Amino acid sequence: MRSSATWSTVFLGMFILSIDVWRWGAPVALGPLGVPRWIYEFMGLQAALAVALYVFGRSAWRERHDGERDA
Amino acid sequence: MIYGIIAAYLTVTLAIGVLGYRRGTPTADDYFLADRRIGGFVLFFTLIATNFSAFFFLGFAGAGYRVGYSYYGIMAFGTALVGVAFYVIGGRVRRLGRRHGYITPPELIGHQTGSPTLKLLFLTVMVVFTVPYLALQPIGAGYLLSQISHGTIPQFAGAVGLTAFMVAYVFLGGMRSVALTDVVQGVMMFALMLAAVLVLGAALGGIREANLAAQSQMPELFSRTGRGGFFTPRIWFSYMVLWVVAVPMFPQVFTRFFVPRSPRALRASATLYPIVTATLFLGPIMIGVWGHLRFPGLEGIAADRILPMMMTELAPDWLTGLVMVGALAAFMSTMDSQLLALSSILTRDVYTRFTRRDVSTAEQVRVGRALTVVLAILGLAIAYHPPATFVAIVTQAFTGLAVLAPTTLAVLYWPRTTAWGCVASILIGEGLLLGSRLQLLPPGWSMGFLPLVPILTLCTATILLTGRRHPAREPR
Numbered sequence: 225m226r227s228s229a230t231w232s233t234v235f236l237g238m239f240i241l242s243i244d245v246w247r248w249g250a251p252v253a254l255g256p257l258g259v260p261r262w263i264y265e266f267m268g269l270q271a272a273l274a275v276a277l278y279v280f281g282r283s284a285w286r287e288r289h290d291g292e293r294d295a
Numbered sequence: 296m297i298y299g300i301i302a303a304y305l306t307v308t309l310a311i312g313v314l315g316y317r318r319g320t321p322t323a324d325d326y327f328l329a330d331r332r333i334g335g336f337v338l339f340f341t342l343i344a345t346n347f348s349a350f351f352f353l354g355f356a357g358a359g360y361r362v363g364y365s366y367y368g369i370m371a372f373g374t375a376l377v378g379v380a381f382y383v384i385g386g387r388v389r390r391l392g393r394r395h396g397y398i399t400p401p402e403l404i405g406h407q408t409g410s411p412t413l414k415l416l417f418l419t420v421m422v423v424f425t426v427p428y429l430a431l432q433p434i435g436a437g438y439l440l441s442q443i444s445h446g447t448i449p450q451f452a453g454a455v456g457l458t459a460f461m462v463a464y465v466f467l468g469g470m471r472s473v474a475l476t477d478v479v480q481g482v483m484m485f486a487l488m489l490a491a492v493l494v495l496g497a498a499l500g501g502i503r504e505a506n507l508a509a510q511s512q513m514p515e516l517f518s519r520t521g522r523g524g525f526f527t528p529r530i531w532f533s534y535m536v537l538w539v540v541a542v543p544m545f546p547q548v549f550t551r552f553f554v555p556r557s558p559r560a561l562r563a564s565a566t567l568y569p570i571v572t573a574t575l576f577l578g579p580i581m582i583g584v585w586g587h588l589r590f591p592g593l594e595g596i597a598a599d600r601i602l603p604m605m606m607t608e609l610a611p612d613w614l615t616g617l618v619m620v621g622a623l624a625a626f627m628s629t630m631d632s633q634l635l636a637l638s639s640i641l642t643r644d645v646y647t648r649f650t651r652r653d654v655s656t657a658e659q660v661r662v663g664r665a666l667t668v669v670l671a672i673l674g675l676a677i678a679y680h681p682p683a684t685f686v687a688i689v690t691q692a693f694t695g696l697a698v699l700a701p702t703t704l705a706v707l708y709w710p711r712t713t714a715w716g717c718v719a720s721i722l723i724g725e726g727l728l729l730g731s732r733l734q735l736l737p738p739g740w741s742m743g744f745l746p747l748v749p750i751l752t753l754c755t756a757t758i759l760l761t762g763r764r765h766p767a768r769e770p771r
Binding site: 235260281282 | 364367368371372373375376378379382386502503504505506507510514517518519520528531532535558561562565566567568569570572573574577581
């Protein structure tokens with residue numbers, strides 16, 4: 225139960241970070257290749273999501289234990 | 296040259312389709328679900344190739360042109376979140392499918408709730424909202440062929456030819472052929488989009504220089520709100536919710552949750568999905584933004600042609616041909632999956648339900664193949680008079696299917712769910728969507744959000760308010 229709540233918080237936190245409207249008014253700064261810097265932040269968020277999905281799948285995903293080997 | 300490249304691609308695709316046919320057996324499980332033995336590598340590619348459609352090549356670039364980089368934010372991360380649904384919905388659907396032998400989503404929903412009415416409603420919604428999306432693929436294919444042949448191949452004739460070709464390998468090998476061709480098509484989409492960005496960037500003096508020029512010409516394309524303040528915070532929130540609830544409800548995606556050989560295969564797909572969205576989605580948006588440098592002033596549906604226009608203008612013919620083949624792969628990999636998913640639903644949940652119960656699995660395969668042809672013709676008929684722009688069509692289909700998400704989650708996880716509560720939830724949701732489209736609801740009823748948000752809220756509330764007092768005894 226604690227694990228479920230923890231992972232819900234992790235994914236909800238990432239969702240909230242993707243709706244960062246409090247920073248929308250800031251001037252647009254460009255990063256490498258002339259792409260807006262906030263684009264790179266979204267790429268980082270997606271990389272973090274991939275890691276979270278992997279760790280969740282390895283450690284807390286109930287379905288992998290339901291009567292089958294994980295392979 | 297271009298025709299040779301297209302011919303080579305089609306030949307390879309057909310050969311792979313035939314390979315799938317030769318490895319198959321004439322059973323419903325094998326034809327519709329590849330015997331539930333798809334491994335992680337093929338599953339990942341079939342999921343991305345199925346989900347990334349004509350909209351990925353033409354619609355994304357068109358949206359990049361109209362709206363700017365902000366479109367990347369909602370499309371990329373919103374789609375990446377679908378990886379969470381692979382676990383939450385996909386894992387349980389896979390397990391129940393194996394335990395009970397389900398082949399279609401309505402079968403699962405109907406059997407789990409014991410309600411033929413809910414099953415029929417669920418399948419009706421899936422069919423009604425997938426057919427317009429199905430028609431999107433030949434529209435895009437026709438555009439492309441017309442563009443790269445400089446009008447030699449009329450738009451509709453190109454759509455007919457490609458659809459007929461695709462129907463051939465779906466007809467032959469079912470899910471196994473579709474999944475195997477998806478691997479080739481998925482790899483091509485990724486590699487050729489990367490090639491398009493690099494070549495167009497070089498032709499414009501370098502990626503950085505192209506971006507700086509575009510920003511100098513139209514700074515709004517680089518802002519968070521998009522050109523013309525396209526995104527408000529509430530609209531942004533709405534889109535972030537839209538993809539994660541709608542994508543798993545597409546029948547061609549939902550059906551794929553039945554096919555993984557192991558939970559590990561599903562985990563690999565969930566993990567890799569955000570990586571692909573992070574990288575792959577930037578390409579077409581960037582090309583759309585650069586489009587203003589060469590083709591300023593495009594409006595509406597004309598902007599959806601910006602990617603082939605840029606390639607034809609700036610890239611060598613052979614590369615334009617290759618990239619256009621990548622776009623064709625995107626069309627075909629989505630449409631073949633839609634055809635197969637819809638034909639399986641109509642075969643299993645309509646034909647066997649309303650003709651006789653003892654339909655053999657071999658007959659189901661024959662009926663499924665025939666329905667594939669019928670559905671392809673229906674899609675082409677709609678494509679003959681394409682409505683509105685791509686974005687409008689896709690948004691309609693996504694919202695209509697998203698209405699099924701609260702029911703699906705409730706059936707999978709909430710033992711107090713009632714079938715009539717789910718029926719009410721779906722009817723209310725679709726009724727509100729229709730009312731919204733016909734402008735029967737008071738202005739401002741969605742409070743600045745896309746209609747999806749209040750609709751999903753009411754659908755969920757309906758299910759919760761109609762729940763049993765005590766959990767159902769039947770174990771799932």
